[in-house]
Amino acid sequence: MDSKRRDMLKTGGGLTLLSLVAAAGWLKPGDGWAAEWNKAAFDTKSMDETLKTIGATTPAQSKDITFFSTPDIAENGAVVPIGITSAIPKTESIAILVEKNPNMLTAVFDIPPGTEPAISTRVKMGQSSNVYALVKADGKYYVASKEIKVTLGGCGG
Amino acid sequence: MSATDVSEDVADPGRVAIARRSPRARTFDDIMNRREFLHIVAAAAAAGLPVDSRAALDLSAGASFYDGIERFGNVSLLHFTDCHAQLNPSYFREPNVNLGVAAARGQPPHLVGEALLAHFGIRPGTREAHAFTYLEFEKAARAYGQIGGFAHLATLVKKLRASRPGALLLDGGDTWQGSATALWTRGQDMVDAQKLLGVDVMTGHWDFTLGAERVREIVDRDFAGKIDFVAQNVKTADFGDPVFPPYVVRIVNGIRVAIVGQAFPYTPIANPRYFVADWTFGIQEEAMQKVVDEARSKGAQIVVLLSHNGMDVDLKLATRVTGLDAILGGHTHDGVPQGTLVGNAGGKTLITNAGSNGKFLGVLDLDVKDGKLADFRYRLVPVFGALLPADPEMAALIRRQRAPYAAKLDEVLAVTEGLLYRRGNFNGTADQLILDALMAEKNAEIAFSPGFRWGTTLLPGQGITIEHVMDQTAITYPYVTVNEFTGETIRTILEDVADNLFNPDPYYQQGGDMVRVGGLRYSIDPNGKMGGRITSMTLDGKPLAATKKYKVAGWAPVSEEARATGGEAIWDVMARYLRAQKTIKPRVLNLPKVEGMSGNPGMA
Numbered sequence: 001m002d003s004k005r006r007d008m009l010k011t012g013g014g015l016t017l018l019s020l021v022a023a024a025g026w027l028k029p030g031d032g033w034a035a036e037w038n039k040a041a042f043d044t045k046s047m048d049e050t051l052k053t054i055g056a057t058t059p060a061q062s063k064d065i066t067f068f069s070t071p072d073i074a075e076n077g078a079v080v081p082i083g084i085t086s087a088i089p090k091t092e093s094i095a096i097l098v099e100k101n102p103n104m105l106t107a108v109f110d111i112p113p114g115t116e117p118a119i120s121t122r123v124k125m126g127q128s129s130n131v132y133a134l135v136k137a138d139g140k141y142y143v144a145s146k147e148i149k150v151t152l153g154g155c156g157g
Numbered sequence: 158m159s160a161t162d163v164s165e166d167v168a169d170p171g172r173v174a175i176a177r178r179s180p181r182a183r184t185f186d187d188i189m190n191r192r193e194f195l196h197i198v199a200a201a202a203a204a205g206l207p208v209d210s211r212a213a214l215d216l217s218a219g220a221s222f223y224d225g226i227e228r229f230g231n232v233s234l235l236h237f238t239d240c241h242a243q244l245n246p247s248y249f250r251e252p253n254v255n256l257g258v259a260a261a262r263g264q265p266p267h268l269v270g271e272a273l274l275a276h277f278g279i280r281p282g283t284r285e286a287h288a289f290t291y292l293e294f295e296k297a298a299r300a301y302g303q304i305g306g307f308a309h310l311a312t313l314v315k316k317l318r319a320s321r322p323g324a325l326l327l328d329g330g331d332t333w334q335g336s337a338t339a340l341w342t343r344g345q346d347m348v349d350a351q352k353l354l355g356v357d358v359m360t361g362h363w364d365f366t367l368g369a370e371r372v373r374e375i376v377d378r379d380f381a382g383k384i385d386f387v388a389q390n391v392k393t394a395d396f397g398d399p400v401f402p403p404y405v406v407r408i409v410n411g412i413r414v415a416i417v418g419q420a421f422p423y424t425p426i427a428n429p430r431y432f433v434a435d436w437t438f439g440i441q442e443e444a445m446q447k448v449v450d451e452a453r454s455k456g457a458q459i460v461v462l463l464s465h466n467g468m469d470v471d472l473k474l475a476t477r478v479t480g481l482d483a484i485l486g487g488h489t490h491d492g493v494p495q496g497t498l499v500g501n502a503g504g505k506t507l508i509t510n511a512g513s514n515g516k517f518l519g520v521l522d523l524d525v526k527d528g529k530l531a532d533f534r535y536r537l538v539p540v541f542g543a544l545l546p547a548d549p550e551m552a553a554l555i556r557r558q559r560a561p562y563a564a565k566l567d568e569v570l571a572v573t574e575g576l577l578y579r580r581g582n583f584n585g586t587a588d589q590l591i592l593d594a595l596m597a598e599k600n601a602e603i604a605f606s607p608g609f610r611w612g613t614t615l616l617p618g619q620g621i622t623i624e625h626v627m628d629q630t631a632i633t634y635p636y637v638t639v640n641e642f643t644g645e646t647i648r649t650i651l652e653d654v655a656d657n658l659f660n661p662d663p664y665y666q667q668g669g670d671m672v673r674v675g676g677l678r679y680s681i682d683p684n685g686k687m688g689g690r691i692t693s694m695t696l697d698g699k700p701l702a703a704t705k706k707y708k709v710a711g712w713a714p715v716s717e718e719a720r721a722t723g724g725e726a727i728w729d730v731m732a733r734y735l736r737a738q739k740t741i742k743p744r745v746l747n748l749p750k751v752e753g754m755s756g757n758p759g760m761a
Contacts, residue, residue, distance in 0.1 A: 069397075071439050072664040075425045128687065149665055152653045153426045154607060154715040 051134075051143065059141035064088045065133050067146045068118075074125060077150040082131065083120035090138040091117035100129035125150050214293075214300045215283045222284065222544050223316065229534045230524030232409045232459060233324035235317060237310065238487030239513035239611070240328075241335025241363070242347050243628070244555045246306035246542040247613040248298050249514040250578040251492060253291045256759040257469075258683050259661035263758045266468045266491030266510055272758035277494040288516060288539035289492050291761075295576055295616055305515030305540050307350050308547035308555060313518055313540055314354060315548065321522070323409040326354065327416065329487035329511065330361035330465045333375075335611050337566055337627035338559055343371055346558040348379045353554055358385045358405055362421030362465045362488060366633045368432050376401070387418025387463065389448045390441040400436055403448045406457055412525050415457035417448055417481075421465040421488055423667045429634050429715045440470065440664060442477060449480040458528045461485060461521075468510040469663035472499060479503025482530050483521060486510045488668050490580070490610040492517055496535045511537055513611060566627075569620035570735035575743025577621075579612040579629065582658065582760075583671050583681075583751070587612055587629055589744040591712075591727070592675030594734035599639050601710035602696060603647070603677045608654065608670030621741065626731045630712075636724035637712045644701035647709070648691055651679060655690045659683040671749075677701070680750035692752060 051059055064087040074080040084094050094117060096106045101124070109119045117135075125131075128149040135142045257267025268276050270290050279285045287297035288304065318324050328351060333344030344367050351359070359380075365372055376386045389403030404417040422440045425433055445462075452460050462481050464471050467489040475484060479501050492512030498505050511519040517537050524532040559566070579585040588606050595604040612629040615621060642650075650672065657667040671681075679694045694701040701707070712727040714720075735741070754760055 068443060072662075073423055073426055073667070075423075075430065075437060075439070147665070149656070149660075151426060151657060151667075152650060153430075154428075154713060 051141075059134060059143040062088060062135065062142035062144055065135050065142060065144035067131075067133065067144070069120060070131075070146060071148060073149040073151060077125045077127075079122040080125050080148060080150075081120065081122050083118070084133040085119075086111075086117040086133075086135045086137065086142075088117075088135055088137040088142055091135055092138075093136045094119050095134040095136075096121070096123060097132040097134060098123060098125055098129050099132065100127050101125060213282065214287075214297055215280070216300065219284075219544055222541065223313065223538070226317065226320075226520060226536065226538065228320045229522035230532065232412050232414055232523040232525055233317070233321035234327060234414075234461060234483075234485065234519075234521040234523070235314060235324055236327045236329065236463075236485040236509070236511050236519035236521065237515070237517065238329025238465070238485075238511045238519075239331040239490055240305070240307075240515040241331055241513060241611040242333065242339035242344075242631075243305055243335060243515045243613065244307045244338070244346065244350060244558070246303035246309060247514065247628070248303055248616060249305070249516055250294045250298075250576070250580060250614045251289060251291050252580040252582070253761045254582040254759065255491070256582055256659070256683055256754060256757055258659050261469055261472075261663070265495075265497055266489065266493050267757075267759035269759055270761040272761070273494075276758075279494065284541060285494070285539065288541075289494055291578075294578075294614075298614075298616055301541060302543035304542060306542055306547070307354060307515065308552040309542045309545040310515060310518065310540050311354055311548035311551040312545045313538070316545075317518075317520060318355075325357045325407055325409060325414065325416070327461075327463050327485060328356045328359040329463055329485065330359060330420070331363045331487065331513075331611070332359065332361075333367055334363035334633075335514075335628065335631060337624055337631055338562055340627065340631040340633070341562060342558070343367055344375060346555075348375055349558065350551065350554060352379070352383055353551055356384050357407065358387060358416045358418070358463060360386065360388050360418035360420050360463050360465055362424055363428070363632075365420070365424050365433050366428050368633070369434070369436060385416075387416060388420040389417055389445055390422060390438055391420050392437050392441075394435050394437045397437070403444075404452055406452065406455070412459065413457045414459045414461065415449075415452035417445065417452065417460065417462045419445070419462055419464040419466055421467075421668075422470070427667050427669065427715075429717070429720070431717050431720065432633070440466070440474070442474065445474075446478050446480075449478060453480055458525055459523060459530060464488075467663070467666065467668040468493070468508065469666055471508050471510075472497065473663045475499035475506040475508055476501050478506075481506045482523070483507040483509065483533075483535075485519060485521065487513075490514075492537060494537050507533065507535060509535060509537070514613060516540060566622060566624035568623045570623065570626065570732055571621045571739050571741050573615050573617060573619055573621055573741040575617055575741070577615040577741075577744075579614075580610055581670065582608075583748050584673050584746050586744040586746065587615075588673040589675070589746055590741065591629065591731065592673055592747070593744070594731050595637065595710040595712070596675050598730045598734050599637065599710040601639060601676075601708045603642075603707050603709045604675035605650070605709060605711035606673040606675075607713050608658075608672055610668075610670060617743075621735055623728075623732065626728050626735070630727045630731065632713060634713055634715070634720065635726040635728065636714055636719060636722070637710065637727055637730055638714050638719060638722075638724055639708065639710050641706040642709045643704055643706055644694065645703040647677065647701060647707065648694060648703075651681075651691045651694070652688050655681060655683070656687045659685075659690065660687065673747075674749075675747060678747070678749070680752060682752040684753045693750075 068083040095108045097104045106123045111117045132145045338346045385405040388401040391400045462484040464486045465488045471484045471486045490513035491510040493510045496507040496509040522534045577587040579587045591606045592604040654672045680692045
């Protein structure tokens with residue numbers, strides 16, 4: 001274990017992922033994804049409806065989108081690790097949607113050209129839910145999903 | 158054919174040449190050939206003869222019971238798991254309800270009683286039938302005696318090692334928890350016993366409930382240079398660095414054997430997370446594939462997974478991870494007489510599960526030729542104390558460890574008039590006793606008790622000692638809780654646990670049984686969808702109201718807040734109740750109405 005790495009991060013703490021993302025300008029309102037992601041999409045009741053409301057194309061199920069380091073049962077619903085890679089050529093962005101969260105859209109990652117389309121973050125989940133990885137590539141949308149259980153715990157053994 | 162081959166052959170240029178014959182394992186002289194046996198049963202049934210397991214128990218072949226385990230091949234792995242700190246012999250009744258749903262229906266390990274005997278070709282009324290089933294448990298237990306115990310296990314291990322030079326002894330975990338002495342010595346009595354027994358490699362689950370610091374202390378100090386604690390799926394929560402070596406390579410008769418460790422993936426969920434706050438677990442399939450590939454690339458000729466996944470998870474994992482010759486499994490406490498062969502893109506993997514509470518020793522003999530597995534034999538051998546003299550050295554160690562606590566442990570609190578056991582998907586009489594005590598002592602209308610699969614069995618007429626109470630309750634978070642829960646919350650709890658047991662995808666299961674329930678009656682459809690399995694709930698004949706609050710007693714809470722709140726230890730509540738009762742009448746099991754399971758061979 002590399003304890004130096006830990007100490008450095010501790011002293012440099014205070015910057016959350018979100019503030020880093022905001023500082024980089026990725027979440028500026030009216031920018032890129034945010035503009036395309038109209039409010040109507042968040043108000044829809046089902047995922048199918050949501051996905052239809054997003055853009056010009058209906059996302060195609062894709063086996064080229066894979067989850068990695070993502071649990072089947074969350075150890076802690078407050079910080080559920082999610083990792084997504086896309087093998088689709090010209091991947092422009094990767095979004096994470098948690099079906100049963102109050103706001104389904106959890107994160108959007110822009111993938112600049114020449115960047116490996118692999119992202120990982122932690123999301124908060126209040127209950128068991130399908131989690132969708134939505135990829136925009138060459139102007140088209142693709143999706144893959146994974147069920148993540150959030151349980152009360154205990155009673156095992 | 159004695160192993161269950163669930164897959165078609167998968168063509169693979171690298172490994173297709175491996176001829177893996179099913180193990181002709183049961184060479185015990187009181188077991189006949191399965192086909193022959195089934196033929197006789199069918200003939201008897203056709204002739205109208207009763208096929209009655211209640212015929213006289215077979216007491217023959219005692220002296221020669223262990224003589225039929227001939228050596229085979231050139232690499233032998235001995236495996237026990239989930240002993241739950243049972244150093245001394247005990248009784249342990251296997252379940253009469255162990256349901257398999259979806260693809261698992263009717264498949265090992267989801268077979269009980271006569272269905273299990275028929276599947277594996279075990280003759281009813283024999284020692285083996287007693288070891289593997291609940292059938293006429295009391296009568297058979299009195300005839301064949303207690304089972305397990307490290308002194309008897311040590312004798313068997315020595316006997317097998319004598320005929321199998323270089324054999325490795327693997328411990329699948331749940332070793333440092335389950336008894337008073339393990340709790341009071343923080344696992345030290347078990348650690349010393351493991352070293353004397355000659356355990357080579359271990360992984361874990363309940364062991365982690367001693368806390369990360371204590372685990373580190375044992376692994377770094379006691380185990381150093383003697384026992385390898387391996388777990389590829391335990392990482393630091395911050396950077397994902399490995400906490401333990403993922404695997405170890407041991408050379409057996411010149412052959413490189415890699416043992417990969419898989420700790421229980423849901424330890425921080427099924428047990429309090431605060432014990433391992435800085436560690437993360439999970440199945441971690443991709444990481445496992447990398448570890449297996451690395452071991453192979455470094456010259457391992459045999460790669461075996463020492464797993465605490467539970468058998469259903471292992472069966473799925475083996476279809477997805479390639480390069481494993483065998484998975485020696487535990488956690489679900491399934492005493493499965495023979496292994497199951499599972500196919501995958503790289504070849505085949507043998508899946509076994511070696512029961513619990515020290516009842517069994519798994520013996521896997523491998524014949525490795527030209528750097529590859531050519532053939533194998535597997536059998537799960539019951540440890541009968543009456544047939545295996547106690548190893549004097551181990552017996553002395555156990556006596557020494559127990560001596561400071563002996564007077565306290567031996568105190569008889571009450572006498573049971575009925576059989577007290579725990580295992581079964583929905584309830585056991587020992588659990589019912591805990592529920593009855595909780596409701597009485599805490600004046601609660603409903604009680605919950607976790608669906609633990611450990612805990613020994615008591616026969617009618619036995620005294621219930623402090624030691625026996627601790628065998629059912631010895632955990633590091635024993636707090637009794639009393640809560641006001643709404644009907645809706647109660648439903649959520651039952652649904653949550655039901656999904657951990659009956660989710661059709663094993664990766665979403667946690668092992669363990671359904672939470673035991675006192676007072677409340679309910680019905681359950683195991684085939685239902687998540688959140689839709691509990692079809693009715695009543696209290697005193699009236700349906701539960703969603704918004705009304707009910708007083709619910711329970712124990713073993715996993716939240717950090719519950720630890721801060723504290724509460725009386727469950728064993729103190731039990732001791733008080735038992736002392737007052739003096740005589741424990743046979744328990745009336747509160748069982749749910751189970752829907753949609755008629756004809757399921759996992760229920761008798």
